[in-house]
Each structure stands twice: as C-alpha cells, then as structure tokens.
Amino acid sequence: MSGKIKIEQPKIPQDLTQANFQEIYYQDEPYLESCIITNCTIDREKMDKIVLSQVVFKNVTFSDVSFRNIELTDVIFDHCDLTNADFMGGSIHRVEFKESKLLGINLSDASLGNVIFENCNLNLSAFGYSSLKQVRFDHCSLESADYYECKFIKVKFETCRLNEVNFSRTPLKGIDISSSAFQRITVSPEDLKGCEVSPDQAIVFAAMLGLKIKE
Template identity: 45%
Template structure:
C-alpha cells in the first residue's frame, strides 16, 4: 500500500554522485550545482539569487542564515537536514523530497511546488503563503501555525499531520482530506471550506471558527 494517495514523481538522481563543496566563494547569483551530494556539514551565512541545484542530495546538512531567493530545486533530496528559517521565497521546486527534516519557519512564500513530498518534517511556523502547489504531500508532519494563506492547491495531501492553528484563509480546500489530521484552530473562510473532507468533530470545530452555532 502506498504511503500517500497522491501520485507524485520521484526525484531523478543518478547513482554515481560526486561530493559538492559549497562556500561563500563559489555561491554567486545564477550559479548551478548538479549531480552531486552535500553531506555532514553546515552551510552558513550564504546569499544568492537564482541559485540552481539539480540532481543533488543533501544529507545531514544544517542551513544557518541562508537566503537563496528564486532558488531552483529540481530532482533534489533533503535527508535529515535542518532548514529552519531559510529564505527560499519565490522558489521553483520540482520533484523534491524533504525526509525527516527540520523546516521550522522556512520561507517558501510565492513558491511553485510540483511533485514534492514532505515526510516526517517539523514545519511549525513555515511560510507557504501565495504558493502554487500541485501534487504535493505532507506526511506525518508538524505544521502547527504554518501559513498557507492565499495559496493554490491542486492534488495536495495532508496525512496524519498536525495543523493546529495553521492559517489557510483564501486558499480553496475543495477535495482536501483532513480526517487523519489535527486541525483545531485552523484559520479558514467560509468559501475556503466548500468541498473539504473532515470528520464530524472537525466539522464542529470549523463551524465554531466561522461563527456558526450548532444546536
């Protein structure tokens, strides 16, 4: 049985990868790193615009004070990485996996996400506002107080995830199944929840947020 219902394309990464070394000297605007592995290190105080990573594996990497706006991630895996508070605003993210990662406060606002899996990640206070998400799965993730406002969802899945106090105002949730998730305090508008799939108890919780009185 598949862990997630949504059919998501896996990253296409070659088996034979060279090690990639990243420093302030080789991170410049529009630089590309490809076909390699970055592991067991800390990346600190780096800035760049339109940096590209293609067919790259990040393993046990700590990102500290990283600003890669308009980053292009294609066929990339993040395994056991700490990407807390990184600035990836307006990112292009295609066939990417985040596995067992810490992404607290990550900024993926205005990003385009296609075929992306977040599996067992801590994404509390993460920013996905104004993002465009298609074929994206959040599996067993902590997303408390995450911001998904004004986003576009198509074939997006949340499974066994904590969405307490998450903000999804002005994001159409039709067809989204929240029945395995915690959604108390979720921020939504009446128009947002048309066609959403919830349990009876979750429906009562949402109704109270919207100011409805059930007798």
C-alpha cells in the same frame, strides 16, 4: 480527492560525486549538479537564482541562508536543518524533504510541484501566494504555518498537526485534511466548501461558524 496522490520522485543517479557547497563559486553560474553533500554546515550564504539539479543533502545544516528564486529539480533533503531558510520565489520540482527541520522556512510566492514533506517540522513556515501542485505533507507538524492566498491542486495533508494554520483566501475544495489534527485553523466558510474532513473536525468547524450542535 480521496486516496493517494501520484507524485513523481526525484530522479537521482546511483553514483553521485561527493561535493562541497563552496564548489558552487567555481562555476560560471551558481549551479550544482549530480552530487551529494553531507555532514556539514552551510553558513550565512546569500545567493539569488541558484540552480541545484540531482543533488542530495544529508545531515546538512543551513544556517542563516537566503536563496531567493532558487531552482530545485530532483533534489533530496535528508535529515537536514533549514530553519528560517529563505527560498522565496523558488521553483521546486521533484523534491523530497525527509526527517528535516524547516521551522520558519520562507516558501512564499514559490511554485512547488511533485514535492513530498515527510516527518518534517514546518511550524511557522510561510507559503503565502504559492502554487502547490501534487504535494504531500506526510506526518508533519505545521503549527502556525501560513498558506495565505495559495493555489492547491492535488495537495494532501496526511496525519499532520495543523493547529493555528492560516488558510485565508485559499480554496480547500477537494483537499483532504481528515487524518490531521487541530484545535483551530483560520479559513473562511466559502473556502472550506468541498474540503474533506472527519466527523470530529466537522464539529470544530461548526463551532467556529457559531453553530450549536444538540446531542
């Protein structure tokens, strides 16, 4: 799977209405569409099955939020803070996270398709049991992230920090991590088959497998 992965970008209208997140309470369903939310804090909100479509968040802090089973379609998070946000079970399609802090975010048991994480801090993030299709992590820090028993289809880690990432029970066949850096990751030999790595990474994996390389 060398080379670029084609990822559909969010389909965002040019003229978005400025909105306040509290407007969601005035809808019959927890739903927001075709708007932009900027320079604010969304604090201690807990809603299940919230639906967001064609929404841009810019300079927004999500503090102690739980949006389990969230549906995100055509959404951009630009310079946002989603530390410890709970999006467990979410459906995330055509979404971009740009220059954002996602430390400890919970995306376990979620479905991600056509998603880009660009220059984001995803340390300690949880993706366990998730399905990722056409997803790119570009210049992200993913230290101690958890990808336990995930399904990867056309996923790429481009110049990322992957130290102490857990790939247990996640097949990495065709996944390119060659441009990324780590000292140690957790992965079984059978799941490592077909993974695209650099020569230096191959030496690290050899050491993890107990091989001694003669110079």
